[in-house]
Amino acid sequence: MSGGSRRSFSIFSLVNHLVLVLMALVTIVPLYYVLIVSFASYEQVISRTIYLFPTSLDFSAYQVIFRGAGVIRAFLISTLVTITGTLYSMAMSVSAGYALSKRYLPGRNAILTGIVFTMFFSGGLIPYYVIIRGLGLINSLLVLILPLGINTFYLIILKNWFLTIPRSLEESAKMDGANDILILYKIVLPVAAPILATISLFYAVGRWNEWWHALLFITDHRKLPLQNLLREVLARVSQNIGTEMGRTIAAMRRPIYTQAVRMAIVVITCVPIIAVYPFLQKHFTKGIIIGSIKG
Amino acid sequence: MEDQALPAIPVRHKARVRILKYKYLYILLIPAIVHYVIFAYLPIYGITLAFQDFSYRRGILGSPWVGFKHFEALFAFRGFWQVFRNTVVISIMKLITGFPIPILIALLLNEVRGSLPRRFYQTVYTFPHFLSWVIVSGIIFNLLSTDGVLNQTLVALGGERVNLLTRISAFRPMLYVTNIWKTAGWGSIIYLAAIAGINPELYEAASIDGANRFHKMLHITWPGIRGTVGILFVLSVANIMFAGFDQIFNLYNPVVYEVADILDTYIYRRALMMGMDFSSATAIGLFQSVINFILLVGANLFVRALGEEGVF
Structure with a gap:
């Protein structure tokens, strides 16, 4: 490379990194700001011109959360729904994905088309609501598990993955008289561990983040998942009089910065996501989504 | 491959044999089919609501048809x-x-x-x-x-x-x-x-x-x-x-x-x-x-x- 182009190389590199660092800051600062507000008191925030670098931490908001206020219960509900929902989804998607990976299966193409069609056309909110109501799922935690049983996108990723396993792997087992279900669970799944881990994580994050079904179908406040509890706390502009949150704050017998409590709930809701993020990150960069969008 | 193995069997019979042959794969597929029928295709059928005067009392199947009135x-x-x-x-x-x-x-x-x-x-x-x-x-x-x-x-x-x-x-x-x-x-x-x-x-x-x-x-x-x-x-x-x-x-x-x-x-x-x-x-x-x-x-x-x- 000549001297001239080396020089333009480094200037370009510098500008490029500047842009990328700026974008990284724009991404991080709002998250950081949630964290510091959750550890702040009202006096700390307004005593500064710009509150960005706290000198002391106030744990009151977290005390409110751990004294009750419904947050722990909602957290446990979300955890329960996430774990059972992920297991259910994996069982459904792995079974179907494996069967659909068999090109010789009669009717396979028709079924696949029927499934992919639902990605592009749906009945809309109201018919869906009427059907779920008709099934008696209102106020049942099952409504956060069953209707979300299969994510078509993940089903297709699994199907495509199963297409890549060599036939020889299954054929020797078939010779020994094993049936397809046995082959799937005894021979194919052990080899599929990495993809199963990835898809499970994606399902789990989806379950954890799910709030729409609870918004529509869970009216009993004591059954709301964490996301919906957070929604309610965020929506209440003034104090939380008459709510669990309000009672807990009142019981503290000292002024509590409501915004800090809200942000503490945001933080707590993020914790599981942050915990699995390194694993998610490891997998999605390996190109899990390539080739899957076309089905 | 199957076609060569079963040359003389009539078509309908052959289909049944093929389905039986793959019955375990179909068993794996059934939960998903039920899922899509209930949670995707029933709501798609529920679109008929748009052409009815729907009431919960009469349900999707019993509500009167009104054509394009709502549109x-x-x-x-x-x-x-x-x-x-x-x-x-x-x-x-x-x-x-x-x-x-x-x-x-x-x-x-x-x-x-x-x-x-x-x-x-x-x-x-x-x-x-x-x-x-x-x-x-x-x-x-x-x-x-x-x-x-x-x-x-x-x-x-x-x-x-x-x-x-x-x-x-x-x-x-x-x-x-x-x-x-x-x-x-x-x-x-x-x-x-x-x-x-x-x-x-x-x-x-x-x-x-x-x-x-x-x-x-x-x-x-x-x-x-x-x-x-x-x-x-x-x-x-x-x-x-x-x-x-x-x-x-x-x-x-x-x-x-x-x-x-x-x-x-x-x-x-x-x-x-x-x-x-x-x-x-x-x-x-x-x-x-x-x-x-x-x-x-x-x-x-x-x-x-x-x-x-x-x-x-």
């Missing part, structure tokens, strides 16, 4: 067109502002030498994708609140406090910006994957021929990702009637309804909160689905006419 009423109603316009404007603006950014990020990241800094940027940019819009709305409220860092900065610079969430002129731009914040990093991954699939020899050959960074970007990288861009463009256009319920529902408030209310939020509020009749609400939903489907086919034709693959 006529809807199309004659000005409030509906207001919401329709909001939906189209917000969607198209999100497409214009949000669609190119992931491509840009991918191109910039591709120019970063060394996998460590590249992984760092990617890790940061992708994170918001994994947060729900409920959480992101909390993050946004926190930034924009009266005592929040934005207002503190404005005051420090000698300005007035503003509430962007209740300001009609600011609400939509806020939607576009926050949409980019949450989705752009994740969106770039698919382009990076496409770039990773380009044969590195092309770049080497171009360097030998004296091509610089921008020549290579224009003549190798861009053609290498154009197919992916086409597919994602089709999929985005096919969602224009869905302007982003999750985002808007968690961020809007009555003050900004006139610019923020989209078909999905309108259906939700009217039918499930305010008791609008379910048949009219279903009619709106069908209207959305049909337009989206037409857009899907149209965008696909368009992309194919440009010489790309399209979705189907």
